[in-house]
């Protein structure tokens with residue numbers, strides 16, 4: 001028996017003192033500290049996310065009230081020049097504005113005043129032109145509303161409601 005053991009040690013000469021041996025206790029400590037560190041970083045990110053402020057949406061003139069007849073619409077960009085939007089005036093004279101990007105697969109929507117709808121030609125989607133909710137086709141999410149108001153005969157955009 002002693003010979004077998006010696007032979008094994010000759011074949012695999014391991015010096016346990018020099019080996020990087022990790023005990024279960026050390027592994028548990030490493031995992032506990034690592035998990036605690038990750039939890040701390042997540043908490044820090046959450047605090048930054050909750051206390052950080054979103055950049056304020058710009059106030060931007062879109063058009064003069066008289067530029068759009070009741071039942072009409074016009075395209076504009078807001079809040080940046082990369083964001084296409086549509087301003088709709090219903091037959092009563094009320095203005096509503098929405099993102100022009102369909103919430104299904106991002107095609108551009110068009111105004112269908114006879115149906116009081118914003119239609120997406122890609123997959124026959126349709127949204128209400130008064131509140132942006134989906135009416136037909138595959139879209140399930142409403143269009144983001146652009147907050148607009150009348151100021152001294154001008155229509156101005158003041159924010160986005162997602």
Ligand code: FES
Nearest residue numbers: 102104105120125
């Ligand atoms: S992209 Fe508008 S309905 Fe599909």
